[in-house]
């Protein structure tokens with residue numbers, strides 16, 4: 001496909017999304033009806049669609065409207081692309097720009113537009129992040145870097161780096177965590193690399209890894225909101241730990257046994273009733289469901305679909321999870337809370353509310369991981385009973 005035809009495809013997909021389809025669904029449907037597209041075409045089209053999602057308000061500003069065509073024009077203008085070449089009208093390329101479409105406005109003055117956030121989230125970002133709010137909002141407009149976790153059960157960080165390099169994947173040590181690599185080149189080759197296929201590396205955000213690295217070593221550890229098991233696998237790298245995984249929806253853990261096998265890790269999955277019947281745990285990690293605001297550069301739809309009501313419902317779920325998990329902790333154990341959110345409501349406020357509901361508990365550690373080149377925005381806190 002020509003670059004122009006890829007832009008036309010992105011416009012088509014954005015059109016399907018304005019009819020109510022989620023981005024992944026719209027991309028999959030387009031790929032099914034467009035068998036002629038190769039993997040490089042699909043990747044480029046995907047990048048266009050997600051770039052628009054990350055920067056929808058500035059794209060609409062520069063494109064002077066929010067039709068799929070206007071959004072693509074606005075986005076490509078921001079990216080300094082050669083619009084006349086892309087919108088040539090030749091072959092499958094979109095029609096040439098009209099005189100009106102060439103009148104690009106001055107940069108936006110409105111902060112919500114410049115930050116590419118819905119209006120209601122601006123005060124929440126400012127209150128949660130203070131001076132760091134601008135940097136976080138801007139970082140959410142870029143594509144996310146690719147991070148790897150080196151599986152120290154099988155290899156060292158330097159060995160993994162060398163093995164990846166031999167297959168065209170360049171990386172550097174990530175400062176957030178001793179197991180983390182930031183991929184600088186060749187990210188698309190990772191999934192077919194020997195290092196990945198043999199379980200020497202996993203795709204995992206560096207701040208996620210740092211959340212696990214901050215926990216005490218050893219003991220019986222329960223990953224209470226395990227999902228696909230990224231954190232459970234990281235926990236299991238410590239051979240002195242006995243690791244258990246639970247999720248309210250066990251289907252989410254369906255891939256975990258296979259992933260654990262590949263990593264050479266031992267993880268026991270538990271159903272909800274088994275967590276209560278089991279011996280108490282030295283650590284219960286609650287990687288709670290959240291808005292995902294610290295990771296919206298990966299899942300940019302979230303920033304447009306989140307509503308204040310949904311945030312309140314999430315806060316209730318986060319409180320319920322902490323209360324439940326607190327009943328599973330052994331004497332002297334650690335209740336660890338984590339979210340990939342930058343919002344205070346989901347972080348410090350939840351911990352304060354927990355401490356108010358549970359006299360005799362105190363916070364022994366907390367850390368906010370900044371959203372930026374080294375990792376997603378994350379928060380974690382450790383709670384113990386006096």
Ligand SMILES: C[S@@+](CC[C@H](N)C(=O)[O-])C[C@H]1O[C@@H](n2cnc3c(N)ncnc32)[C@H](O)[C@@H]1O
Pocket residue numbers: 208224225226227228229230231232246247248249252287288289290317320321
């Ligand atoms: C942020 S995700 C977990 C990601 C995972 N820890 C990882 O690192 O890959 C949150 C998970 O919490 C689960 N969850 C939601 N409500 C829950 C509850 N009340 N108790 C336990 N798990 C819950 C969801 O099904 C979801 O898989």
